[in-house]
Amino acid sequence: MILITGCAGFIGYHLSLRLLKINKKILGIDNLNSYYDKTLKIDRLKQLKKFKNFKFFNLDLTDYKKTYKNVKNKFFSTIIHLAAQPGVRYSFLNPSLTLYNNLNSFNNIIEISRLKNIKKFIYASSSSVYGEVKKIPFSENDISIKPISIYGASKLSNEIIASAYSKNYKLNCFGLRFFTVYGPYGRPDMAYYSFALKNLRNQKIELYNNANMFRDFTYIDDVVSAIIKIINLKNTSNSNQIFNIGKGKPDKLKDLVYSLEKRLGNKFNIYYKKFIPKGDIKKTYSNNKKIRQILKWSPKVSLDKGIEKFVYWFKKRH
Numbered sequence: 001m002i003l004i005t006g007c008a009g010f011i012g013y014h015l016s017l018r019l020l021k022i023n024k025k026i027l028g029i030d031n032l033n034s035y036y037d038k039t040l041k042i043d044r045l046k047q048l049k050k051f052k053n054f055k056f057f058n059l060d061l062t063d064y065k066k067t068y069k070n071v072k073n074k075f076f077s078t079i080i081h082l083a084a085q086p087g088v089r090y091s092f093l094n095p096s097l098t099l100y101n102n103l104n105s106f107n108n109i110i111e112i113s114r115l116k117n118i119k120k121f122i123y124a125s126s127s128s129v130y131g132e133v134k135k136i137p138f139s140e141n142d143i144s145i146k147p148i149s150i151y152g153a154s155k156l157s158n159e160i161i162a163s164a165y166s167k168n169y170k171l172n173c174f175g176l177r178f179f180t181v182y183g184p185y186g187r188p189d190m191a192y193y194s195f196a197l198k199n200l201r202n203q204k205i206e207l208y209n210n211a212n213m214f215r216d217f218t219y220i221d222d223v224v225s226a227i228i229k230i231i232n233l234k235n236t237s238n239s240n241q242i243f244n245i246g247k248g249k250p251d252k253l254k255d256l257v258y259s260l261e262k263r264l265g266n267k268f269n270i271y272y273k274k275f276i277p278k279g280d281i282k283k284t285y286s287n288n289k290k291i292r293q294i295l296k297w298s299p300k301v302s303l304d305k306g307i308e309k310f311v312y313w314f315k316k317r318h
């Protein structure tokens with residue numbers, strides 16, 4: 001059985017669904033919090049519950065005693081920890097809530113992984129750990145990285161703790177630095193989704209740094225394929241690995257806007273802003289040589305194709 005935390009979240013849902021379709025047994029944990037529209041989480045969960053191999057616990061991972069009690073008698077081959085408080089901007093406004101969740105949930109689940117002698121502990125990190133690093137594209141080998149957001153700092157702290165667990169207890173840890181993941185059933189707090197909602201309501205959108213921003217948009221199916229390759233990776237003893245999971249080809253924010261306009265069939269009302277919000281960076285760009293070489297992974301979906309798939313789903317939902 002595989003334990004997936006954050007299974008009602010965007011990435012957790014897609015990963016669980018893909019694994020259930022190939023008959024894997026999944027135990028999903030989520031606290032279904034209301035950081036964004038809770039009905040989206042409930043709808044994702046409804047689909048997962050259709051599979052007899054899926055079991056769900058509504059648990060808050062910051063509660064160590066309760067979480068441990070619920071999983072102590074279960075056997076897991078792998079634990080995949082995706083639950084977290086996401087959002088760079090949210091973390092600027094709510095630093096202590098972000099740190100409380102992202103540090104405590106992580107510390108509790110990695111400790112449970114140790115106690116249960118898990119073969120592989122896979123966890124979500126983020127491209128936000130790179131902050132304003134000068135060397136582009138961002139590489140896992142760059143040790144000069146310094147996050148500039150509280151969210152990025154929480155994720156880098158997770159990586160440091162994983163490194164110590166791996167050294168001290170021979171726990172095989174895999175940290176995945178995701179780069180702007182998007183797609184159907186996505187997160188309404190992220191730009192592509194919130195822009196689509198504003199387009200629907202004829203509301204203005206704001207483009208920061210006069211739209212001179214770039215993101216390495218990575219389609220959800222490509223991300224799930226990468227995680228599955230890590231689950232299947234052999235000979236992983238004494239591992240403490242970090243992987244960038246990014247397309248490796250940043251897109252202009254304007255290209256996102258054009259692609260959304262084209263598929264939604266409605267022009268945006270754009271408000272250009274000079275500044276960049278605190279914690280945000282101008283460009284994210286993943287060096288994905290490592291994952292290409294070790295896992296033979298390559299991204300398949302371009303931004304335009306991915307947005308087409310997102311909008312197809314979005315129109316049905318809204």
Ligand SMILES: NC(=O)c1ccc[n+]([C@@H]2O[C@H](COP(=O)([O-])OP(=O)(O)OC[C@H]3O[C@@H](n4cnc5c(N)ncnc54)[C@H](O)[C@@H]3O)[C@@H](O)[C@H]2O)c1
Nearest residue numbers: 006008009010011030031033060061083084124178180181
């Ligand atoms: N989506 C992206 O572009 C992206 C980029 C970089 C990193 N990440 C990371 O990937 C992971 C998954 O992201 P996502 O986009 O699916 O986010 P999400 O918010 O959709 O999913 C996270 C899920 O975790 C649950 N959760 C949060 N705190 C919890 C707790 N204490 N106990 C139990 N459940 C809890 C939430 O209810 C939610 O369903 C997160 O760790 C996020 O930080 C995502």
